[in-house]
Amino acid sequence: MKTVMERYEPKKIERKWQKYWEKNGTYRQYSRKQGFYVLDMFPYPSGAGLHVGHPRGYIATDVTARYKQLSGYGVLHPMGWDAFGLPAEQYAIKNKVHPEIAVKKNVATFKKQLEKIGFTYDWEREINTTDPEYYKWTQWIFLEMWKRGLAYESNEPINWCPSCKTGLANEDLEQGKCERCGTVVEKRPLRQWVLRMTKYADRLLKDLDSKELEWSESIKEQQRNWIGRSEGVEVVFPIVGTEEALRVFTTRVDTIFGCTYVVVAPEHTLIADRKSQIANYKEVEKYIKKAAAKSDLERTELAKEKFGVKLEGIEAVNPFNGEKVPVYVADYVLGSYGTGAVMAVPAHDERDFEFAKKYDLPIRNVIEPIGMTGTVSDTFDGAISSAHSKFDSIITSERCFTLDGTVRNSGEFSDLKSSEARVKMTAWLQKEKLGKKKVNYKMRDWTFSRQRYWGEPIPLVHCEKCGVVPVPEKDLPVLLPKVKSYEPTDTGESPLASITKWVNTKCPQCKGKGKRETNTMPQWAGSSWYYLRYIDPKNKKALVDKKKEQKMMSVDLYVGGTEHATRHLLYARFWHKFLYDIKVVSGKEPFKKLVNQGLIVASDGRKMSKRWGNVVNPDDMVASFGADAFRTYEMFMGPFTQSIAWNTDGVVGTRRFLEKVWGLKSKIENRKSKIETGRDIESLLHQTLKKVTEDIEGFKFNTAVSSLMILVNAMEKEKKLKAESYKALLLLLSPFAPHIAEELWSQLGNKKSIFLAEWPKWDKKKIAEETVNIAVQVNGKVRAVLVVAAGSDEAAVKAQALADANVQMHIAGKTVRKVIYVPGRIFNIVVG
RNA sequence: GGGCAGAUGGUGGAAUUGGUAUACACGCCAGUCUUAGGAACUGGUUCCGCAAGGAGUGAGGGUUCGAGUCCCUCUCUGCCCACCA
Numbered sequence: 001m002k003t004v005m006e007r008y009e010p011k012k013i014e015r016k017w018q019k020y021w022e023k024n025g026t027y028r029q030y031s032r033k034q035g036f037y038v039l040d041m042f043p044y045p046s047g048a049g050l051h052v053g054h055p056r057g058y059i060a061t062d063v064t065a066r067y068k069q070l071s072g073y074g075v076l077h078p079m080g081w082d083a084f085g086l087p088a089e090q091y092a093i094k095n096k097v098h099p100e101i102a103v104k105k106n107v108a109t110f111k112k113q114l115e116k117i118g119f120t121y122d123w124e125r126e127i128n129t130t131d132p133e134y135y136k137w138t139q140w141i142f143l144e145m146w147k148r149g150l151a152y153e154s155n156e157p158i159n160w161c162p163s164c165k166t167g168l169a170n171e172d173l174e175q176g177k178c179e180r181c182g183t184v185v186e187k188r189p190l191r192q193w194v195l196r197m198t199k200y201a202d203r204l205l206k207d208l209d210s211k212e213l214e215w216s217e218s219i220k221e222q223q224r225n226w227i228g229r230s231e232g233v234e235v236v237f238p239i240v241g242t243e244e245a246l247r248v249f250t251t252r253v254d255t256i257f258g259c260t261y262v263v264v265a266p267e268h269t270l271i272a273d274r275k276s277q278i279a280n281y282k283e284v285e286k287y288i289k290k291a292a293a294k295s296d297l298e299r300t301e302l303a304k305e306k307f308g309v310k311l312e313g314i315e316a317v318n319p320f321n322g323e324k325v326p327v328y329v330a331d332y333v334l335g336s337y338g339t340g341a342v343m344a345v346p347a348h349d350e351r352d353f354e355f356a357k358k359y360d361l362p363i364r365n366v367i368e369p370i371g372m373t374g375t376v377s378d379t380f381d382g383a384i385s386s387a388h389s390k391f392d393s394i395i396t397s398e399r400c401f402t403l404d405g406t407v408r409n410s411g412e413f414s415d416l417k418s419s420e421a422r423v424k425m426t427a428w429l430q431k432e433k434l435g436k437k438k439v440n441y442k443m444r445d446w447t448f449s450r451q452r453y454w455g456e457p458i459p460l461v462h463c464e465k466c467g468v469v470p471v472p473e474k475d476l477p478v479l480l481p482k483v484k485s486y487e488p489t490d491t492g493e494s495p496l497a498s499i500t501k502w503v504n505t506k507c508p509q510c511k512g513k514g515k516r517e518t519n520t521m522p523q524w525a526g527s528s529w530y531y532l533r534y535i536d537p538k539n540k541k542a543l544v545d546k547k548k549e550q551k552m553m554s555v556d557l558y559v560g561g562t563e564h565a566t567r568h569l570l571y572a573r574f575w576h577k578f579l580y581d582i583k584v585v586s587g588k589e590p591f592k593k594l595v596n597q598g599l600i601v602a603s604d605g606r607k608m609s610k611r612w613g614n615v616v617n618p619d620d621m622v623a624s625f626g627a628d629a630f631r632t633y634e635m636f637m638g639p640f641t642q643s644i645a646w647n648t649d650g651v652v653g654t655r656r657f658l659e660k661v662w663g664l665k666s667k668i669e670n671r672k673s674k675i676e677t678g679r680d681i682e683s684l685l686h687q688t689l690k691k692v693t694e695d696i697e698g699f700k701f702n703t704a705v706s707s708l709m710i711l712v713n714a715m716e717k718e719k720k721l722k723a724e725s726y727k728a729l730l731l732l733l734s735p736f737a738p739h740i741a742e743e744l745w746s747q748l749g750n751k752k753s754i755f756l757a758e759w760p761k762w763d764k765k766k767i768a769e770e771t772v773n774i775a776v777q778v779n780g781k782v783r784a785v786l787v788v789a790a791g792s793d794e795a796a797v798k799a800q801a802l803a804d805a806n807v808q809m810h811i812a813g814k815t816v817r818k819v820i821y822v823p824g825r826i827f828n829i830v831v832g
Numbered sequence: 833g834g835g836c837a838g839a840u841g842g843u844g845g846a847a848u849u850g851g852u853a854u855a856c857a858c859g860c861c862a863g864u865c866u867u868a869g870g871a872a873c874u875g876g877u878u879c880c881g882c883a884a885g886g887a888g889u890g891a892g893g894g895u896u897c898g899a900g901u902c903c904c905u906c907u908c909u910g911c912c913c914a915c916c917a
Binding site: 175217218221222225226228230232248249250251252263306331332333334336337338341342343344345349350351352354440441442562563565566599624625633636637638639642643644645647649650651652653654655656657659702703705706707708709710713773774775776777779780781782785817818819820822825826828829830 | 833834835836837838843844845846848851852855856857858859871872896897898910911912913914915916917
């Protein structure tokens with residue numbers, strides 16, 4: 001006799017199955033023929049723990065991982081910790097614990113939180129960037145780069161955050177402020193290690209267009225903009241009365257006849273070199289000092305107003321017309337881009353235009369908008385204000401014309417189109433040896449050293465005799481010394497510099513006295529290659545065994561936030577290309593497909609943060625609703641790539657849904673009473689099979705869940721269910737709600753895990769329904785809905801439509817002019 | 833200033849890509865079981881209107897038998913970049 005059915009109690013089943021899966025290695029099906037590598041951007045284990053926003057991406061990869069395993073793949077889905085860097089160190093300083101201990105504690109918290117949600121993670125492959133066995137290889141990669149001249153020492157001024165007390169890379173800035181603490185960044189000359197990322201600029205750019213790279217257009221565009229390739233020419237402007245010349249970079253050589261002065265950046269060497277020739281050197285020097293004191297932010301904020309000083313006594317010659325033009329120094333020209341000098345064409349460049357107006361410099365127009373002499377062309381609509389209605393008026397107007405057009409007043413190049421003029425003028429320059437084609441990038445080399453404690457030591461030794469010497473591979477890793485005090489200093493020296501016992505060492509080459517490099521690597525070092533370590537996490541001889549896991553060499557699916565567009569994702573691509581060049585990896589790109597999840601914000605619309613007190617902890621969600629309801633809700637709440645506000649009330653809905661699935665068990669027919677399920681439920685089931693399969697593949701989890709809800713609602717209305725139908729439902733549900741699916745699966749008498757079963761396939765024939773609804777419209781408005789046999793012809797539908805009372809009412813007294821029939825959808829009667 | 837998204841009920845969002853707008857869910861309303869409650873069950877829920885009917889996807893125009901979807905103009909919101917010559 002059957003007892004009253006047990007209630008659905010997640011607490012009773014979730015922990016049980018999590019233990020079962022771990023014990024049985026359910027998700028370690030690596031021996032399967034085909035592999036699939038699905039990866040989450042690993043978290044930074046902060047002290048605050050996870051909030052409900054974090055797992056959104058992890059759940060999505062988990063759904064995909066489970067679906068792929070059910071589809072026959074051996075899935076690699078690992079997790080680890082990115083634990084070096086400032087946040088961990090600052091947390092440690094604030095809480096007066098050593099970072100190593102803080103990290104250990106935080107990792108434990110994160111892991112405990114993750115385990116409750118029921119992921120397929122293979123914890124045997126867990127990695128931690130602060131583990132010496134791990135950072136040994138981070139150091140190894142650095143040395144390989146150093147050996148090939150890709151890591152170099154520099155003393156150039158770099159971004160210095162006075163609050164974090166460390167140098168920063170360009171990528172670490174946000175509008176001239178430190179990305180971490182918001183402090184305005186200063187320029188500070190500092191000895192530092194730099195990675196020659198610009199050497200890879202072209203490849204980093206070009207490979208974005210590779211067909212194999214399935215990334216969102218917006219991330220690719222962000223990387224393109226960051227790399228900032230621009231093609232132009234370097235033009236030589238001889239300096240009057242000297243053998244020297246000023247080289248300027250321009251993308252608009254077609255405007256060069258409109259050049260009325262030249263501007264150099266305050267850092268430009270011309271100023272010091274020609275000191276004696278500059279009549280107003282004192283004034284110039286004062287200006288340069290003032291400019292140097294300005295932060296990048298100030299330079300940017302004052303962008304509207306441009307200041308500069310004329311270098312009295314210096315003139316440059318425009319190579320095209322031999323005209324002598326004055327030279328200015330102004331900080332609107334950047335020392336670090338191009339040649340640090342520009343030719344100013346105020347008529348056709350906004351910045352030059354503003355500067356020229358301020359200092360009353362001549363504005364000479366040499367580009368005429370196309371169509372000005374004839375009819376106004378559409379090409380420039382909007383670009384040409386009414387003030388520009390006549391060519392001549394442009395010169396004196398309030399605006400300059402910055403687009404391409406027809407070249408005028410430019411000697412032999414007059415009357416050419418801008419694009420043609422650029423080609424011919426460049427050719428002329430090359431012939432006269434007064435210039436050459438040049439490509440410039442906005443992206444800079446990667447400032448790679450930090451003056452902080454909690455990072456990978458840079459494995460180099462400074463020796464008085466031998467210079468910079470690498471630590472031999474057999475001596476790696478260079479361990480980060482355990483110290484009590486690791487607070488940063490103001491001096492630009494790493495706190496490691498004061499640990500003399502560690503600093504003083506033997507030169508690996510001459511065995512004489514040597515000093516260790518005391519700078520550490522930036523936070524982004526460890527994450528630039530971590531995806532490779534998961535493939536072969538225990539390997540002590542090599543970073544990764546290429547032969548062993550060739551099939552996993554690059555990540556098939558990578559999921560994470562968009563905030564990494566120009567840092568982690570750029571750095572990892574750079575390192576991967578380098579590792580490809582030295583034949584450590586076999587592919588050119590690390591991440592084939594990239595999907596960016598939308599941010600989950602708090603219900604008040606703000607980011608979840610301790611500061612606002614709006615953090616929702618996933619532990620609480622699991623405790624009140626169960627992991628399955630929580631997981632399903634995160635997938636159901638909205639489109640995956642879109643940002644969305646958290647709403648705890650919504651979890652109730654997915655919990656109710658799971659209760660219904662649980663309840664359906666009682667409807668399963670037993671062997672004795674073979675009640676046929678209707679055709680309706682069968683076609684709906686197959687429609688759902690198709691929908692859920694396609695939606696998981698397309699990352700449309702919200703509609704996958706809703707289609708499951710529709711199926712379950714329909715099943716509830718049935719008196720009996722075929723066991724086969726119910727099994728199919730459980731399989732479809734299992735990626736989203738693995739615990740309940742596994743529990744019900746085993747209650748059906750299955751001995752093996754549901755995740756070792758096979759994903760059901762839909763049958764095209766069974767999807768088709770016997771009858772279809774046809775909307776009958778009169779002049780585009782729906783007046784009736786007919787139920788007709790599938791595949792009815794137009795005549796049959798027309799007869800039925802015209803017989804409908806409501807339709808008759810709307811066409812009464814009018815002439816039917818036309819009918820449109822879309823089979824299976826619509827029948828439109830046009831009357832007039 | 834530039835680039836990329838986006839705007840649909842009270843709320844989150846669907847819409848076979850030009851074919852019945854508002855699926856699914858939350859919330860709300862009414863009822864049922866219950867001493868009570870709801871994270872239970874049943875029904876209802878775009879707006880105006882008693883109804884017939886009409887209006888309706890940020891605003892305005894266009895193409896079409898038919899537009900949330902395509903084209904033009906505009907408004908607003910979010911994210912990213914920003915003196916890069």
